[in-house]
Amino acid sequence: MNQQLIEQIVGEVLGQLGKNPTQLPERAVPIAVSARHVHLQPEHVEVLFGAGYELTQRSELSQPGQFAANETVMIAGPKSSIERVRILGPVRKATQVEVSFTDAMKLGVKPPLRESGNIEGSAPITLIGPKGSVHIEQGLIIAQSHIHMGTQDAQRFGVQDGEYVTVEADGIRPISFRNVRIRVNERYRLEMHIDTDEANAGFITQGTIGRLIKPNEATEPVACSLPVSTTVNAPSPAKTVAPKSYEFTKKLLSTEDLAAISEDEIIVPKGTIVTALAKDTARELGKTITVRK
Numbered sequence: 001m002n003q004q005l006i007e008q009i010v011g012e013v014l015g016q017l018g019k020n021p022t023q024l025p026e027r028a029v030p031i032a033v034s035a036r037h038v039h040l041q042p043e044h045v046e047v048l049f050g051a052g053y054e055l056t057q058r059s060e061l062s063q064p065g066q067f068a069a070n071e072t073v074m075i076a077g078p079k080s081s082i083e084r085v086r087i088l089g090p091v092r093k094a095t096q097v098e099v100s101f102t103d104a105m106k107l108g109v110k111p112p113l114r115e116s117g118n119i120e121g122s123a124p125i126t127l128i129g130p131k132g133s134v135h136i137e138q139g140l141i142i143a144q145s146h147i148h149m150g151t152q153d154a155q156r157f158g159v160q161d162g163e164y165v166t167v168e169a170d171g172i173r174p175i176s177f178r179n180v181r182i183r184v185n186e187r188y189r190l191e192m193h194i195d196t197d198e199a200n201a202g203f204i205t206q207g208t209i210g211r212l213i214k215p216n217e218a219t220e221p222v223a224c225s226l227p228v229s230t231t232v233n234a235p236s237p238a239k240t241v242a243p244k245s246y247e248f249t250k251k252l253l254s255t256e257d258l259a260a261i262s263e264d265e266i267i268v269p270k271g272t273i274v275t276a277l278a279k280d281t282a283r284e285l286g287k288t289i290t291v292r293k
């Protein structure tokens with residue numbers, strides 16, 4: 001999708017949200033998906049595209065001064081190669097290639113998970129342009145997810161540069177990202193950057209809105225809501241109050257059925273099949289399944 005269109009969609013979504021402040025998700029962070037890309041150092045532009053060559057701008061990126069170039073290169077690993085990998089400008093001090101884990105497996109390379117710019121000791125890769133090729137001994141990484149934000153947003157969220165937060169995205173496949181690094185710069189626009197694998201895992205498209213959570217504010221996952229110590233030190237309410245029972249009549253008891261039953265004891269007819277997952281879920285929920293004699 002072209003960057004202008006993405007910007008437009010993000011703008012429209014945010015605009016819609018802005019119209020009705022009561023619907024603005026608390027701690028909303030727009031998410032942008034970064035496809036595989038290359039940052040080049042000036043000498044490498046010349047090796048790949050010819051002496052004196054300079055990158056040309058195709059479209060602006062959301063962060064000020066950054067752009068997607070018209071130029072692309074092929075990247076090659078020991079197993080295979082990927083064509084038409086977009087170059088992002090302007091040129092940088094050191095060439096850096098950012099791929100997804102899926103790309104890495106296809107290429108047959110093992111890049112580390114790194115913050116952009118931290119390439120010391122990262123993986124090697126070969127870049128092939130129309131006029132030549134470059135092999136770099138380091139510079140291939142899988143980018144650590146991060147959030148760009150200005151100083152005002154940082155204040156509003158109560159976070160600092162370099163801090164790690166969690167971002168939750170509610171979609172048809174809800175997902176939460178942990179260890180998301182905050183990057184504060186007065187020139188940055190509020191936006192979270194994830195790679196295509198992360199986006200695909202959560203069915204996330206450009207402009208999906210995430211929710212920023214500071215780790216100390218995170219709610220305990222449901223499965224951990226019953227610490228062992230509580231059940232040891234105090235009688236559980238289920239034992240002091242006579243549990244109500246539910247008469248189950250179907251042939252198969254699944255987790256979906258369990259979810260719909262509020263009683264603590266479920267009485268099933270002899271011969272009813274209880275799925276293994278339902279047994280586990282019942283245990284987690286503190287429910288007992290009794291077979292009627």
Ligand SMILES: [Zn+2]
Pocket residue numbers: 146148193
């Ligand atoms: Zn970024």
